Structures are given as structure tokens and as C-alpha cells.
Amino acid sequence: MKQVAFPGGQRVPALGQGTWHMGEDQDRHDEEVAAIRLGIDLGLTLIDTAEMYGEGRAEMLVGEAIRGQRDKVFIVTKVYPHHASRVEMHRACNNSLQRLQVDTIDLYLLHWPGEVPTDETVQAFEALQHEGKIRHWGVSNFDLRLMKSLWQVPGGAAAQTDQVLYNLATRGIEWDLLPWQREHRLPVMAYSPFDEGRLLRTRALVAFAKQHAMTPSQVALAWLLAQDGVIAIPKTGHCERVRDNAAALEHRLTAAHLRELDELFPPPKGPSRLAMI
Numbered sequence: 122m123k124q125v126a127f128p129g130g131q132r133v134p135a136l137g138q139g140t141w142h143m144g145e146d147q148d149r150h151d152e153e154v155a156a157i158r159l160g161i162d163l164g165l166t167l168i169d170t171a172e173m174y175g176e177g178r179a180e181m182l183v184g185e186a187i188r189g190q191r192d193k194v195f196i197v198t199k200v201y202p203h204h205a206s207r208v209e210m211h212r213a214c215n216n217s218l219q220r221l222q223v224d225t226i227d228l229y230l231l232h233w234p235g236e237v238p239t240d241e242t243v244q245a246f247e248a249l250q251h252e253g254k255i256r257h258w259g260v261s262n263f264d265l266r267l268m269k270s271l272w273q274v275p276g277g278a279a280a281q282t283d284q285v286l287y288n289l290a291t292r293g294i295e296w297d298l299l300p301w302q303r304e305h306r307l308p309v310m311a312y313s314p315f316d317e318g319r320l321l322r323t324r325a326l327v328a329f330a331k332q333h334a335m336t337p338s339q340v341a342l343a344w345l346l347a348q349d350g351v352i353a354i355p356k357t358g359h360c361e362r363v364r365d366n367a368a369a370l371e372h373r374l375t376a377a378h379l380r381e382l383d384e385l386f387p388p389p390k391g392p393s394r395l396a397m398i
């Protein structure tokens with residue numbers, strides 16, 4: 122398994138699992154738990170969730186799926202921006218810990234920028250770290266301007282990642298944010314690697330995948346895995362799709378493949394607003 126290092130030295134697999142919309146349908150419960158467990162067995166041990174997902178139901182599902190194997194997994198969860206003050210974050214974190222049934226969150230992210238002053242949010246993260254409730258912290262949906270201002274805040278440069286939308290069809294960060302993060306050795310966590318599934322149905326990707334004896338999801342993930350300092354967190358609640366996604370690790374795209382994909386899904390030619398879902 123390819124690994125990616127956070128600035129603090131922690132290494133994690135470059136392919137993890139997302140959980141948005143999991144835990145929301147009781148009829149899908151057993152298969153979703155099985156899918157996360159299968160993913161862990163296949164090495165996709167970084168699991169991304171959030172207090173927002175199903176208003177806590179995704180965290181509860183993750184808690185159930187990881188029971189008995191806490192030591193194998195790296196848990197990422199996120200706090201709502203309106204919970205990013207010192208008092209509110211403490212409460213939100215305790216609730217997440219309870220739902221996840223763990224003593225510590227490995228990486229706690231601010232889900233998107235909000236109204237609470239950044240220095241207060243950084244202090245809230247530091248207080249949780251001090252208490253041992255979180256090991257590391259980071260941000261999500263921060264554009265380059267916000268990352269630079271985070272770096273000016275006392276303690277702000279201790280952030281371990283910026284989790285952003287990044288996939289073959291959404292490559293805007295390659296212009297500015299991704300190079301900046303690489304310069305600071307800050308991995309990008311690429312969310313919605315399949316553009317919520319839409320990418321997998323594009324004619325160009327389907328044809329490329331067929332031509333090269335891969336599935337569209339394997340191409341989408343192998344392309345992200347070919348990028349330095351990028352962690353991909355695809356979501357699926359189906360076991361056969363977990364296998365499909367994990368098999369992306371067996372495909373190494375060649376320089377010729379990457380050139381062909383650049384033709385089909387061109388890199389940015391200038392700056393753009395950070396895309397978000």
C-alpha cells in the first residue's frame with residue numbers, strides 16, 4: 122500500500138474510505154458495516170467521517186465497524202464550523218468520541234471555514250490535543266488565501282492537511298493550492314474522487330478504462346494515487362465496489378496513460394475558485 126506522511130510524521134495509506142450518506146438507511150446498515158470492515162481488511166484503514174454525516178449516524182456506523190480493531194484504523198472526523206469555538210468544539214468532540222466509541226480521534230478537521238475566528242479554532246484544537254482527545258488537527262475546504270492566513274495565526278502551521286474536492290474532472294487546485302501544500306509537505310485529502318459517482322459515468326473515462334482493462338473507478342483512483350502527497354477517500358456502501366476500488370492499488374498508470382488522461386481531463390490553465398461540494 123502506498124503511504125503518505127503528514128508533516129508530524131504520521132504515515133497513512135494513500136487510499137482510504139469515505140462515509141458520507143452512510144448510516145442513513147437502516148436497510149443498508151449490515152452491508153455498509155461489512156463494506157467498511159472489508160475495506161479495513163484490504164488495507165483501506167484511513168476512515169473519513171464527520172459529525173455532519175447523517176447528523177452523527179455515519180460516526181455511529183464507523184464506531185460499530187471498527188469495534189475490536191481500533192488499533193488498525195486512522196479515524197478522521199470533522200467539526201461543524203458553528204461548533205469551532207473553544208466551548209462548542211469541546212462538546213462536539215466529546216459527542217463524536219462517544220458515537221465513534223473511541224478515546225481519541227486521529228485527525229480532527231474543521232469541515233469548512235466559518236464565522237469563528239481562526240485563532241480561537243486553533244486554540245480549541247490545541248486544547249483537545251492537550252487533553253488527548255485528538256491526536257492531530259487540520260482543515261477542509263480552505264483555499265490558498267485561507268491556508269496562507271491560517272499559517273499567520275499562532276499555532277496555525279500545525280495543521281496536518283487541507284481536505285478538498287479533487288478528482289480527474291476537478292483539477293483547479295493543481296494551479297496553486299496543491300503546489301503550496303507540497304511545498305509545505307502538507308498532504309491533500311482528495312474528497313469525492315468520483316465526483317460523487319458522476320465521473321464514473323463520463324464517456325471519456327468509461328472508454329479509457331475499457332481500452333486499458335481497468336474499471337472507471339480504478340482509473341480515477343489510480344490517477345489520484347499517482348499524484349504526490351494525495352490521499353483519496355472514495356465512498357461506497359457495497360462490498361463488491363470496495364474490492365473494485367481497492368484493486369486500483371494494483372494498477373500503476375504509466376507516463377503515457379497520464380498524458381492521455383491530461384488530454385481527456387485537462388489540467389487548469391489559470392487560477393479558479395476552490396470547488397466544493
Ligand SMILES: NC(=O)c1ccc[n+]([C@@H]2O[C@H](COP(=O)([O-])OP(=O)(O)OC[C@H]3O[C@@H](n4cnc5c(N)ncnc54)[C@H](OP(=O)(O)O)[C@@H]3O)[C@@H](O)[C@H]2O)c1
Nearest residue numbers: 139140141312313314315316317318338355356357358362
Ligand atoms: N470535506 C468535505 O467537505 C467533503 C465533501 C464531500 C465528501 N467528503 C468525503 O469524501 C468521501 C468521498 O466523497 P463522496 O462520498 O462525495 O463521493 P465519491 O467517493 O466521489 O463517490 C461516491 C459515489 O460513487 C459510488 N461508487 C463508489 N465506488 C464505486 C464503484 N467502484 N463503482 C461504481 N460506483 C461507485 C458510490 O455508490 P455506493 O455507495 O452506492 O456504492 C457513491 O454513489 C465522502 O464520503 C466523505 O467522507 C468530504
